[in-house]
Amino acid sequence: MPDEPLVLGIETSCDETGVGVVRGHTLLADALASSVDQHARFGGVVPEVASRAHLEAMVPTMQRALDEAGVTLADVDAIAVTAGPGLAGALLVGVAAAKGYALAADKPVYGVNHLAAHVAVDTLEHGPLPEPAVALLVSGGHSSLLRVDDLTAGVTPLGATIDDAAGEAFDKVARLLGMGFPGGPAIDRAARDGDAGAIAFPRGLTAPKDLAAHRFDFSFSGLKTAVARWVEARERAGEPVPVSDVAAAFQDAVCDVLTAKAIDACRTHGVRTLVIGGGVAANSRLRVLAEQRAAKAGIRVRVPRPGLCTDNGAMVAALGSRLVAAGVAASPLDLPADSAMSLTTVAVAG
Amino acid sequence: MLVLALDTATPASVAAVAEVTDDGMRGLAERRTVDPRAHGELLAPQISATLDEAGVRLREVGAIVAGLGPGPFTGLRVGLVTAAAIGQALRLPTYGVCTLDALGRTAGPGRVLVATDARRREVYVATYQDGVRVGEPDVCRPAEVRVDADRAVGEGAIRYSEVFGLPIDERVQFPPGAALVALAADRIRAGAPGEPLTPLYLRHPDAVASASRKHVLQ
Ligand SMILES: [Zn+2]
Numbered sequence: 001m002p003d004e005p006l007v008l009g010i011e012t013s014c015d016e017t018g019v020g021v022v023r024g025h026t027l028l029a030d031a032l033a034s035s036v037d038q039h040a041r042f043g044g045v046v047p048e049v050a051s052r053a054h055l056e057a058m059v060p061t062m063q064r065a066l067d068e069a070g071v072t073l074a075d076v077d078a079i080a081v082t083a084g085p086g087l088a089g090a091l092l093v094g095v096a097a098a099k100g101y102a103l104a105a106d107k108p109v110y111g112v113n114h115l116a117a118h119v120a121v122d123t124l125e126h127g128p129l130p131e132p133a134v135a136l137l138v139s140g141g142h143s144s145l146l147r148v149d150d151l152t153a154g155v156t157p158l159g160a161t162i163d164d165a166a167g168e169a170f171d172k173v174a175r176l177l178g179m180g181f182p183g184g185p186a187i188d189r190a191a192r193d194g195d196a197g198a199i200a201f202p203r204g205l206t207a208p209k210d211l212a213a214h215r216f217d218f219s220f221s222g223l224k225t226a227v228a229r230w231v232e233a234r235e236r237a238g239e240p241v242p243v244s245d246v247a248a249a250f251q252d253a254v255c256d257v258l259t260a261k262a263i264d265a266c267r268t269h270g271v272r273t274l275v276i277g278g279g280v281a282a283n284s285r286l287r288v289l290a291e292q293r294a295a296k297a298g299i300r301v302r303v304p305r306p307g308l309c310t311d312n313g314a315m316v317a318a319l320g321s322r323l324v325a326a327g328v329a330a331s332p333l334d335l336p337a338d339s340a341m342s343l344t345t346v347a348v349a350g
Numbered sequence: 351m352l353v354l355a356l357d358t359a360t361p362a363s364v365a366a367v368a369e370v371t372d373d374g375m376r377g378l379a380e381r382r383t384v385d386p387r388a389h390g391e392l393l394a395p396q397i398s399a400t401l402d403e404a405g406v407r408l409r410e411v412g413a414i415v416a417g418l419g420p421g422p423f424t425g426l427r428v429g430l431v432t433a434a435a436i437g438q439a440l441r442l443p444t445y446g447v448c449t450l451d452a453l454g455r456t457a458g459p460g461r462v463l464v465a466t467d468a469r470r471r472e473v474y475v476a477t478y479q480d481g482v483r484v485g486e487p488d489v490c491r492p493a494e495v496r497v498d499a500d501r502a503v504g505e506g507a508i509r510y511s512e513v514f515g516l517p518i519d520e521r522v523q524f525p526p527g528a529a530l531v532a533l534a535a536d537r538i539r540a541g542a543p544g545e546p547l548t549p550l551y552l553r554h555p556d557a558v559a560s561a562s563r564k565h566v567l568q
Contacts, residue, residue: 048423048555055427055549059438073439089424092390096428099394100435104408333398334391 005077005324008065008101009317012094013086013114014141015039015050017057020314021069021076022321027124029068030307030314033057040181044171045140047087054093062101065313073105078330080320083111083348084341086141091337099333108330111348112319113341114311116155118277119148120322121315122304129302130273134158136262138286139278139310140167140182143258145216145265146343148275151319152326157343158265159216162205166254166280169220173227173250177243187247188283194248196285201226201253206260216265223253255286263293275302277315282306323347351412351538352378354401354436355530358393358429359421359449360466360505361386365396366527367404367411370538379404380527389428397432414442415534417449417525419550420474420487421466430547443544447533450487452525453504454478455532463499463516465492465506473506474552489552 004024011018015036021029035053039045066072081098084091095111102109119135135146135155143161164172167184174183179190204219205211227250234241258280266274274294280286281303294301308314323346331348338348353375357364366380381400383392401408416433419426430446437444453464459480465473468489475495476487492510502514503522511518531538 046555051423051427052551052555055431058431059434059546062435062438089427092424093427093431096390096393097431097435100432101439103394103397104436104439106408333395336391 005321006071006075007317007320007324008076008079009313009315009320010079010081010094010098011311011313011316012054012090013082013084014090014311015045015053016311017054017061018311018313018316019061019065020312020317021065021071022124022314022317024321025123025127027314028071029065030312031061031064031068032312033061036182043175043181045087047089050087051089051093054090058093058097073101073107076105076107078108078110078320078324080110080112080316080323082114082117082316083335084114084338086114086339088337088339091339095335095337099335109333109335110320110323111331111335112316112323113343113346115142115144115146115343116151116346117315117319119146119155119275120151120319121277121308122275122302123322124308124314124318125304126302129275132269132271133273133275134262134266134269134271135275135277136258137278138166138258138280140171141165142278143218145262147269147271152322152328152346154346155343159214159218159261161218161220162214163219163221164224166218166220166258167278169224169254170280172224176228176231177241177246184280184283187251188285190244190247191251191285194242194244194246196248196252198242198245199230199249201249203253203257206257216261218257218261220254223250251283251285255283255289258286259289259293262290263297263299266299267297272298273300273302277304277309279310281309319346352406352410353413353415353531353538354397354411355415355527356393356397356429356433357417357449357452357525357530358389358425359417359419360524362524363389363392363396364525364527365393365400366531367400367406368528368531370531370535372539375528375531375535377528378406382524384524386422386425389425393428393432408436409440411440411442413538414444415530416444416446416547417452417530418446418547419449420468420489420552421449422469423549423551426549430549434547437544444547445534445537446545446547447530448483448487448550449525450474450476451483451533452529453522454483455481455529456522456526457481457503457519460501461499463495463497463502463507463514465495465502465504465510465514467506467509473510475506487550487552
């Protein structure tokens with residue numbers, strides 16, 4: 001449809017510089033530059049390194065996105081940018097760039113919520129989102145359960161991690177097992193040859209007393225420590241560490257809690273659609289377990305392809321497209337980057 | 351040719367519009383807001399207001415000049431990415447100039463120390479002879495600055511005036527837009543190719559390669 005909004009999306013909340021172009025629900029371009037290799041030797045994302053990389057990558061990534069989509073800035077209806085949550089200095093590069101493009105091309109700018117964008121990106125693959133839906137967003141930076149009644153109006157947080165993000169736990173355990181950064185893909189690979197039942201690792205916040213106060217919250221810090229203790233005890237005893245079994249048992253503990261709580265949230269809220277997003281959504285065990293449990297509960301699971309689960313510009317453009325279509329007002333030109341942006345804000349109001 | 355100049359390397363967000371002619375230049379409008387934490391919020395509306403005041407539309411501008419710093423990184427990047435984005439969108443050449451040079455040029459004749467606040471009890475410094483820089487800009491503690499000047503300018507010089515022991519010209523604290531444009535005027539007149547705006551960080555990122563893993567068993 002030619003009258004569907006053409007929206008450009010800019011993402012710089014962590015270590016990926018992303019520029020995406022979306023028309024309606026159709027993805028036209030998704031250009032990405034990552035500084036992940038520069039962070040590897042530090043075992044985690046270094047904010048200043050990420051911010052410097054965003055500045056260097058912004059113009060070339062924008063150019064690739066426009067070329068790939070075959071459009072110019074003059075063609076777009078709006079520019080959407082991640083305003084938060086994320087790393088403050090990193091967010092600021094994207095927000096300032098978006099304003100520069102908006103000023104130059106005389107276009108409205110939408111400062112949007114990164115987590116809502118993780119939900120919106122699924123519409124590029126699976127079409128309009130049936131609402132209400134529950135979303136499970138899991139990555140190195142976030143672990144959240146949300147209820148989505150109207151993606152363009154607001155999102156209700158149901159629960160979140162009270163300590164480490166799920167992806168962070170993958171990174172830390174991978175390091176413990178001598179694997180590289182990021183840890184998610186390495187653990188997933190090693191776990192294929194392992195026996196998940198070989199070791200019983202704890203499931204955080206699943207005991208009855210924890211469920212009373214933290215029914216939809218997560219905790220991965222205790223699990224990470226339990227894995228460290230187990231591995232160290234083996235090493236002290238001079239026994240080899242069964243890396244594949246540890247990886248499989250750890251991965252199973254994480255995915256068990258994530259999917260159990262996500263399905264519980266759907267049931268409790270009478271919701272029949274579960275969207276999973278974020279980098280950890282690429283985990284093979286998480287996908288299988290979510291499908292199995294959702295099928296039993298009569299719930300439909302929607303997971304975008306791995307390239308759209310991790311941070312990218314397409315997700316921001318996808319949310320921007322929804323906002324423009326819904327007639328939501330654009331953000332003001334003094335729009336701030338907000339590292340702790342609340343989920344109740346989908347787009348910074350004008 | 352109409353030129354837009356931006357600088358966010360000091361607590362000031364600076365936006366200016368000037369006209370560069372064959373034999374000179376004249377400033378049309380300039381706005382400056384001093385808030386070290388608000389470059390990201392202030393700069394874009396300020397560009398808009400400065401253009402309005404000058405009666406100039408952005409698409410009439412022919413070149414962009416940006417202060418490359420040195421300056422505190424987060425704020426510095428706001429000006430540079432904004433300039434780069436506008437330049438890319440309108441296919442305009444972008445020219446980078448050293449922010450300290452704009453202060454040194456403004457300070458005028460004589461031997462002048464330019465110092466801006468680098469935070470963490472450090473300053474960005476350079477020395478100028480009759481408005482022209484002598485040597486490379488540096489970042490260091492005020493006490494480590496080799497003072498070889500008759501007076502000092504810049505908000506770093508005011509903050510650490512007792513350390514430098516120089517008379518201070520308090521009128522020159524932040525880089526004026528006209529000075530930024532003047533520093534690039536020859537290149538603008540010659541129609542020189544623009545350049546990527548590479549910040550003068552002068553410091554490496556604070557990051558320590560992760561040590562061996564911590565033990566959890568006692
Ligand atoms: Zn994310």
